[in-house]
Amino acid sequence: MEIKIVRSGREEVQSYTVDFENVTLLTVLNHIKTKIDPTLTYSHGCRSGVCGSCAVRVNGREVLMCEYKPSEGDLIEPIRNAPVIRDLVVNASFVERFNQTANGWSEKPHEGPVSEEEANRIVTQSDCILCASCYSACPVYAVNPDFIGPFALTRVWRYVNDVRxxxxxxxIAAVQTNGIWDCTLCGECVPVCPQHIAPKQDITMLRMKSAMMGYSDPNAAAAFGGGLDFGSPMF
Incomplete structure (x- = not known):
């Protein structure tokens, strides 16, 4: 089987031939690094689809190396919208900056019983592993580096929807600018999430919650010259 890997610092795609079938991409890369090319650089951790550190793009789609099983001719490259450190390793620390911008954490929770139904409302969003695949797939973040983005917005919905x-x-106020209204709802972030989280749906729910609190799309407001009825929160 031949696979191709985009190497940093080189104006070429490098091909490797390995004699493997029905194994993970991580297994293949480990073999290449230990037996063929020790200069190949990539990142991995848990090898169980939990840590999110091995996210890459294969044939233009984000996957985890420890879960994906490669095929003949696959093209492997680093995830997009993040600075490449070397080869398949990127600096994805920016996701924490957006988490801070969006206040994506628990604030002043009250103690008390939580029903199974209430807990189920937030269980999926709580499973995010910070792999940054959704940012890589996001066309908005590709043109607006200040866009809060799928991971942080779905995390906000997790806490907004928490009864505690x-x-x-x-x-809600923190995600009005470069946030929920800037998303095009294209859904590109949904199929690439290894945890089956649907940021598009969460962003839609945040829009509904924002509307209930008196917010509206500032882009629509600008089209009508702004004003109390277009874009200004009403309390």
């Missing part, structure tokens, strides 16, 4: 959180005002 006493106040959601600051979180």
């Amino acid at each position: 959180e006493e106040s959601n005002g600051a979180k």
Whole structure:
């Protein structure tokens, strides 16, 4: 089987031939590094689809190396929209910056019983492994580096939808600019999530929650010259 890998610092795609079938891409890359080319650089951790550190793009789609099983002619490259450190390793620390911008954490929760139904509302969003695949697939982030993005926005919805959180005002306010209204709802982030989270749906719910709190799309407001009825929160 031949696979091709985009190498940093080179104006070429490098091909490797390996005699493997029905194994993960991580197994193949480990073989290449130990037996063929020790200069190949990539990142991995848990080898169980939990840590998110081995996210790459294969034939233009984001996958985890420890889960994906390669085929003849696959093209492997680093995820997009993140600075490449070397080969398949990128600096994805920016996702934490957006988490801070969006206030994507618990604030002033109250103690008390939580029903199974209430817990199920946030269980999926709680499973994010910070692999940054959704940012790589996002066409908005590709043109607007200040866009808060899928990971942080779905994380905000996780806390806004948590019955233990006493106040959601600051979180909703934080995602109005470069946030929920900037998303095109294209859905590119949904199929690439290894945890089966649907950021598009979460962003839609945040829009509904924002509308209930008096916010509206500022782009629509600008089209009508702004004003109290277009884009200004009403309390």
